[in-house]
Amino acid sequence: MGGVTKMDEQESETCGWLAGARQIESPNFDARPEGASVSLIVIHAISLPPDEFGGSGVFELFTNRLDSAAHPYYAEIHHLRVSSHFFIRRDGELIQFVPTGCRAWHAGASAWRGRECCNDFSIGIELEGCDTLPFDERQYVALDALLRRLRLLYPGCDIAGHSDIAPGRKTDPGPFFDWARLSFPKNEG
Ligand SMILES: [Zn+2]
DSSP states (O other): OOOOOHHHHHHHHHHTOOTTSEEOOOSOEEEOOTTOOOOEEEEEEEOSSTTOOSSSHHHHHHTTOOOTTSOHHHHHHTTOOOOOSEEEOTTOOEEEOSOTTEEESOOOSOEETTEEOGGGGEEEEEEEOOSSSOOOHHHHHHHHHHHHHHHHHSTTOEEEEHHHHSTTTOOTTOTTOOGGGSSSOOOOO
8 A cells, every 4th residue: 555654654653663564563551650751771682482483472472472381491481571672683674662662561660760660651672582592793783773773762761781771680681682782872770
C-alpha cells in the first residue's frame, strides 16, 4: 500500500512506536506517572532458555504466554508480568513491545542518581545475550542506531546498565557487554 513517508514516520514516533521496528505488543505496561519524562535508557541482556538464542521464549515471556512445562526455568518465571520497550536479537533485528511514551516493566527495584523506580522515567532495551558469551557485532550496530534515535527523541538521556541501577540484584548486560563499542558513553550514577 505504498511506501512509508517521512510524515508517517514522524507521527509514528510521536506515538512512541519507532518506524522500522517489528512490533509485538505486550500487555505489560501502563502510563508513566504524571510529570515523569524519559531521562534514562537501561541496557539489559536476556536469553530464554538461559544461554540459548534464537527461540521464542522472550516473546512469550513479554506477552504472558510462556509455557511453564516447556523448560524447568520457565516454571520459575512464567508468572512474571514483565516487558521492555525494545529487544535486539543476535542478528540485529529490532523488536518493540511497548511505546516509548508508556512505562514498560523492565527494571524492578532500582535507583538511579537517588531516584527510585526507574521504570517511571526510563526506556528498557534488552539484548539477546547472557553473562557468559560475547554479543554479536550486529547487535552493537543495531543498538547504536537505536540509541541515536532515542537520544533525538529524548535529548540528554543518561545510559546505564541494569546492573548499575540494581547492583547486587542484577548482573546484566554482563561482563561481555563492551560499552566502548557505543557512540555514547555510559553515564556514572
Ligand atoms: Zn535486566
